[in-house]
Structure formats: structure tokens, C-alpha cells
Amino acid sequence: MKVATVSPRSLGVVSRIAYFGPQGTFTEQAARVLAGGEELIPVETVRLAMTAVREGEADAACVPIENSVEGVVPTTLDALSESTPLVAVAETILPIHFSVLTRRGGGDIKTVASHPHALAQVREWVEANLPDAHPVASSSTSAAAVGVLDGHFDAAVCAPVAVEHYDLEVLATEVADVSDAATRFLLVRPPGELPEPTGADRTSVVAAAVNRTGTLAELLTALADRGINLTRLDARPTRSNFGEYRFFIDFEGHVAEPRILDALTALRRHCRNLRFLGSHPRADGTRTTIQPGAGNDDFVDAAVWADAVRKGDLA
Numbered sequence: 132m133k134v135a136t137v138s139p140r141s142l143g144v145v146s147r148i149a150y151f152g153p154q155g156t157f158t159e160q161a162a163r164v165l166a167g168g169e170e171l172i173p174v175e176t177v178r179l180a181m182t183a184v185r186e187g188e189a190d191a192a193c194v195p196i197e198n199s200v201e202g203v204v205p206t207t208l209d210a211l212s213e214s215t216p217l218v219a220v221a222e223t224i225l226p227i228h229f230s231v232l233t234r235r236g237g238g239d240i241k242t243v244a245s246h247p248h249a250l251a252q253v254r255e256w257v258e259a260n261l262p263d264a265h266p267v268a269s270s271s272t273s274a275a276a277v278g279v280l281d282g283h284f285d286a287a288v289c290a291p292v293a294v295e296h297y298d299l300e301v302l303a304t305e306v307a308d309v310s311d312a313a314t315r316f317l318l319v320r321p322p323g324e325l326p327e328p329t330g331a332d333r334t335s336v337v338a339a340a341v342n343r344t345g346t347l348a349e350l351l352t353a354l355a356d357r358g359i360n361l362t363r364l365d366a367r368p369t370r371s372n373f374g375e376y377r378f379f380i381d382f383e384g385h386v387a388e389p390r391i392l393d394a395l396t397a398l399r400r401h402c403r404n405l406r407f408l409g410s411h412p413r414a415d416g417t418r419t420t421i422q423p424g425a426g427n428d429d430f431v432d433a434a435v436w437a438d439a440v441r442k443g444d445l446a
């Protein structure tokens with residue numbers, strides 16, 4: 132995966148960014164990339180970082196969204212679909228490798244703790260290097276470091292910067308089963324002015340489709356018919372009715388483009404509920420692919436033509 136960073140273009144009055152902490156997480160590093168001198172506020176969970184924004188205690192939140200090895204961060208998807216809407220205005224992608232930290236002069240390593248996404252990315256390393264250690268899930272990589280300091284675990288799989296925050300010994304660095312793993316992070320804030328389109332943008336929605344045959348196919352067809360390329364598709368249970376799902380769909384393009392607006396209105400017709408989660412520049416800079424007949428000019432020309440027909444000016 133190509134790795135690059137993008138700064139938020141129009142953050143308005145953002146001055147406090149809540150991030151998924153505590154200090155030393157990968158998300159803090161992402162927040163530092165996305166921030167331009169804003170105050171950074173560590174918050175214990177992804178959901179609470181978004182609650183801080185919803186309740187006005189922060190102007191934006193930095194949260195992890197997807198990893199190239201483990202896929203999406205489910206708590207982020209769930210927190211984005213609940214409560215009052217938030218929209219993503221910027222993203223960054225960080226390469227991910229880990230340091231393994233232990234207590235100074237610590238003895239046998241019987242437990243190794245970290246965020247589930249981190250544990251999943253060092254499984255082979257742990258089996259080969261700490262065969263007697265049991266993996267234990269913690270709320271974040273830095274929470275695992277705190278747990279080691281407090282004597283709850285023997286080792287923590289952390290972001291390399293964690294050692295600057297927690298008085299622990301480095302057992303190993305550059306640990307990663309997949310050497311080019313990367314995680315994408317979002318900066319989310321309440322709906323407002325959107326970042327300008329750049330030609331290399333991503334739009335995100337969460338769709339609660341009507342529960343009948345073929346509704347997901349209808350949503351995907353609405354995008355495919357308009358030549359719109361998907362970049363991610365995930366399903367999460369609605370939690371209210373067993374077997375009912377919400378679909379998180381990311382695709383190339385920006386809502387300021389006529390073809391994307393046309394697609395959104397089509398999606399809206401097929402959904403019980405459609406939440407817009409933002410349009411912002413892609414961190415990898417990949418430019419939107421436009422299919423023949425599906426460019427913005429094609430949509431504008433077709434709308435002008437249809438309007439003329441309606442007015443009786445054309446046959």
C-alpha cells in the first residue's frame with residue numbers, strides 16, 4: 132500500500148482534537164500528522180473520543196478506521212453510525228510496526244497484551260519468540276503498556292513512541308508479521324463546511340437498507356451504474372433485530388461532484404436510512420477513475436438536456 136499524508140484543508144475553528152489514547156498510541160501519531168497546532172486530548176476509547184466532540188468538549192476526533200491486515204475497526208464503525216452525525220474531513224495512513232515492551236528487570240513473560248488489531252499483526256512473532264506467553268486484549272496499545280507498569284501483564288505490543296511515555300524496557304523493535312502493514316485514521320467533526328474536492332477524494336456513507344431481497348445489490352448497482360469505484364464495503368449488525376445489518380460503503384469521488392450527488396440521491400431512495408459520513412481527500416492520493424459517459428460533464432449535459440425536454444424545448 133502506498134503511504135502518504137494529507138493535511139485537513141478547511142478545518143474551520145478546530146482547536147481541540149480528542150484522540151484514541153492514552154498517550155503513545157498510533158492514533159496519537161496520526162492526530163499529530165493531522166493537527167496543525169491544535170491541542171490534543173487523549174481519550175480512553177474510540178467511542179468516548181467521538182462523544183467528546185458530540186458534547187462540545189473537543190472540536191474534532193482522531194480515530195483509527197481500517198488496517199491493511201485486520202480490516203476495519205468495528206468500534207469506530209459503530210460509533211460513527213450511532214448518536215448525532217459526525218463527518219470525516221481528513222485522513223492519514225501510517226505504516227505500522229511495533230515495539231514489545233516489558234517491566235525493567237522483569238522475569239518470565241507469561242502474558243503479552245495489546246489492542247486486538249496489534250495482537251493480530253504479531254501472532255507469528257509471539258509464537259516464535261514468546262511461545263509460553265498468552266495474548267491478552269487491551270483497549271489500546273498504550274493501555275497495554277500501562278497494564279505492564281501496573282503488573283497486570285508481562286509484555287505490551289506498542290507503537291514505537293510508547294517507550295518515550297512509559298518507563299519500560301524494550302524487548303524488541305520493528306516487530307510485524309506483515310512488513311508493509313498500514314492503518315488509515317480519520318479526523319471527524321460535526322457536519323459543516325466540507326473540504327474542497329481535489330480529484331482524489333473519498334466519500335463515505337452508512338446505509339440501513341430495507342430488509343428484502345436484493346437491496347444490497349440495488350445499492351451497489353446504483354454506484355456501478357454511475358461508474359463509481361468502491362474502496363471499502365463492510366457490514367455491521369444494527370443490534371436491534373438479529374440478522375439486520377448496516378452497510379458502510381466508501382467510494383471514490385466527492386459529494387460536490389454532480390455524478391456523486393446523483394449516486395447519493397439514488398442510494399437515498401433505496402435505504403430506510405442513509406447517513407453521509409463525509410467527502411475528503413484520500414491520503415494515498417489515488418485519483419478518481421472516471422468511466423466513459425460517467426464524468427461530471429456527462430451528468431450536467433444530461434440534466435440540461437432533460438430539463439430542455441421537460442420545458443418543451445427539445446424532442
Ligand SMILES: O=C(O)C(=O)Cc1ccccc1
Nearest residue numbers: 156157158246248249271272
Ligand atoms: O492502540 C493503538 O495504538 C491504536 O491507535 C489503535 C491501533 C492498534 C494497532 C494498529 C494500529 C492502530
